[in-house]
Amino acid sequence: MNFQIKTPTIIIDAKKAKSNILRMKNRAGEAGAIFRPHFKTHQSADVAEWFREIGVDAITVSSIAMARYFANRGWTDITIAFPFNINELDDLIELQKKSRITLIASSIQTFAVLEKNLSEVTDVFIKIDVGAGRAGISIENPDLINELASYLSKSCKLNLKGFITHAGHTYQAKGLQAIQLISDKSYRSFQYLKQYTGNLSYMVSWGDTPSCSKANLTSYFDEWRPGNFVFYDVMQYHIGSCGLEDIALAVACPVVEVHPERNQAIIYGGAVHFSKESIAADDGFKLFGYVVKFNDDGWSDPVPGAWLMAVSQEHGIVQLSDNQKDMFKVGDIIGILPIHSCLTMSSLSEVCTLDGTKIHTMNQE
């Protein structure tokens, strides 16, 4: 890099990110799915343009505020893939003046509030839990889903498009075979569900980065909403969703202390920059990120034997191996590949590309 880094700064390799975007768009197309990428990972108007350049015009976000940020920049087809929060009804109505908003929910209570208060016909999905155990009605409860679908079929204002899910349990899957199994099982469950409701035209919207990156999903789902793939991260590398060479985001951090006597360096870069996301082993070992070196073209592969082993509010502790104890000196800028790029983007407001071009994000508003 030929520009000065002063404080922890996200560096995006735009070439890698654009390649990740194009690859995922093509994969979705080949599988017969609408590509509606999740923008919660980058939360950036500038990165969003890289999607627009290749013809993407339908997007996913995770909050009304994020929808507003993108609606203000000309995105007119937005799904808010978070259970609608009825306390934000006024903001939704205001937002609908700018963009076509699709909502998700899993209860009659929420849909009834929308039915009563919205003035325009709005597309909705029923949120389904296929095993992640977070939001949505369990797919193993087709009666409850059917009840909600029947309720919505009588609505004049809410247009039920189908079912939406996030198979977040692929993040805990051990290997690609397990990810494929989750995808296959979900596909069959949705086929059964559509038959059970008597409406085969219901869409199924799918979305996790591991399965969209690697599983065979041909003709399985009508829409894909992965988000993380734009940058990937160490977590996705561990799951098997990407190679190290696909990771398109590193955090540039100043070295503020070196401790050769304990093979460690202290960096300016901590929980407020990376969050406290880690990959933990049973023996207490925790990995908070890989260490890379910046060079003229971007950054190196992870330095073997070096890793970010602890973070507190602003400090990070980098562990080095015996022969690396003199590798860094005070003032050096080193790179950290974070565990979770979404949380890193959400935490840091200093973002630029490898050539120093500043990137606008929601955090800067």
Added chain:
Amino acid sequence: MNFQIKTPTIIIDAKKAKSNILRMKNRAGEAGAIFRPHFKTHQSADVAEWFREIGVDAITVSSIAMARYFANRGWTDITIAFPFNINELDDLIELQKKSRITLIASSIQTFAVLEKNLSEVTDVFIKIDVGAGRAGISIENPDLINELASYLSKSCKLNLKGFITHAGHTYQAKGLQAIQLISDKSYRSFQYLKQYTGNLSYMVSWGDTPSCSKANLTSYFDEWRPGNFVFYDVMQYHIGSCGLEDIALAVACPVVEVHPERNQAIIYGGAVHFSKESIAADDGFKLFGYVVKFNDDGWSDPVPGAWLMAVSQEHGIVQLSDNQKDMFKVGDIIGILPIHSCLTMSSLSEVCTLDGTKIHTMNQE
């Protein structure tokens, strides 16, 4: 609360916070120490005024940016208690036009850069590690410390005030006796160190919330820099630094789904609001926060049997006991006492007091 909450919002009980501030100021005074509270916890110009009202005029921060935020609001005596980052030299020089800045570092390399580039005489501390294993020279290496003290004694620009430490290992201490032992041992080590350097007038600046809250530190240290105590949190309650009734910060979160079949509710409130800080038990149980109910006076004690058991980017999963499955409905606003109030304040920009008065923080700049 008699004002509308739409999205996750930090609620500060100003009465509790002011009481925490006064108690800590008095404890420092009774122990014979200068009170230089750490403002990284609240990062708020408004909360800072609660300190100023009772005569506090010396403060601690953790970054140049935070120093600038408070310098712009009339704080003229600021210690930046983070190893000085030589990449921010220009910003430091600019900042010194507004406030008297005290710096900390632990290497000749860093001090040499300051010596060469600063134009005005600047107070500095040598950062010492008393066992936390993070930043600073180990107190068990008096030769290295002495070498640095000798180097600084010859400086015309850098005025060595003494030694500064953060006994972060009190956070892992089991009970108050262990915290007292860490404090006692550190006191004796610093006494030895001062004798070793031949300069008994060196100050010792001390700082963790657990020991400052509960240990007997009478005549031990010259300066106290605790920060977390202004709000406390679930972590501090578990350590024993405070009672539940002292916790002065809760996050108001909308309920977006209820799942009586699995005794859970889904809230709008996740890792981007609380960070991923948790208290973990060996059996895999993780606590991300306690659940409280808001009332006319503030909030209730934690609801027994209810806790925040998982967070993802924007979602939180609240676990309830069998007889609580119908406790919450969609749209309710519930309170979460977070594990770590510093990271919560650093993450969220929506902050107000119990009466709805908005609180300004660095995040809003």
